[in-house]
Amino acid sequence: MKEKEVKHIEINNRKARFNYTVVDTYVAGIVLQGTEVKSLRAGNANISESYCVINDGEVVCLNSYIAEYIKDWSGYDPYKQRKLLLNKKEIKKIAKAIEEPGYTLVPLKIFFNEQNRAKMLIGVCKGKHDYDKRETIKERDFEREMRHA
Numbered sequence: 011m012k013e014k015e016v017k018h019i020e021i022n023n024r025k026a027r028f029n030y031t032v033v034d035t036y037v038a039g040i041v042l043q044g045t046e047v048k049s050l051r052a053g054n055a056n057i058s059e060s061y062c063v064i065n066d067g068e069v070v071c072l073n074s075y076i077a078e079y080i081k082d083w084s085g086y087d088p089y090k091q092r093k094l095l096l097n098k099k100e101i102k103k104i105a106k107a108i109e110e111p112g113y114t115l116v117p118l119k120i121f122f123n124e125q126n127r128a129k130m131l132i133g134v135c136k137g138k139h140d141y142d143k144r145e146t147i148k149e150r151d152f153e154r155e156m157r158h159a
Contacts, residue, residue: 021055021120028146030116030135034107038069039095040120040128044086045079050128052079055120062094062115062132064105069094071117071130094130107134 026032042050049055054077062071071092078086096104108115119131138146 019051019053019122021050021053021057023057023060023116023118025058026116026118026133026135028138028143030114030133030137031142032118032133032135033113034134035118036096036100036104036132036134038130038132040071040130041093041095042076042128046076047128049077049079050120051122054079057117057120057130060117062117064101064108064115067098067101069096069101069104069115069132071132074117094132104134112136 056075057071060071060074062069064070071094073089074092075088076092077088104115107113113134113136116133116135117130118133121129121131123129
């Protein structure tokens with residue numbers, strides 16, 4: 011019997027690695043409703059402008075976009091807040107880390123694990139200055155030239 015080929019979909023936040031220095035990362039489950047999983051599997055999502063906050067001991071992802079899968083589903087908000095599933099110990103550690111000035115919680119990637127569950131990689135990040143961003147661009151260009159040579 012042939013095994014099904016599993017297509018690994020990843021939605022990356024490329025802006026996050028450019029604008030922030032990632033200090034620590036966590037893998038969190040995402041609470042999804044309806045056909046949002048099918049939409050994620052189709053790659054119809056965007057997390058480049060999203061961020062995470064802690065409300066009442068729960069981590070919530072705000073401003074993430076997951077397109078509606080079926081066009082006639084009325085009342086669907088693609089930008090709604092989505093709860094992330096983490097252990098209490100992890101939430102306390104994250105809360106302590108982002109209390110410091112300059113640190114924030116940013117979604118880095120959405121992916122599916124081996125059990126076909128939607129997961130989000132979130133990072134405790136520190137914002138980069140303009141000169142840090144210019145240095146990142148120089149390093150990236152240098153690596154590109156070395157590969158082509």
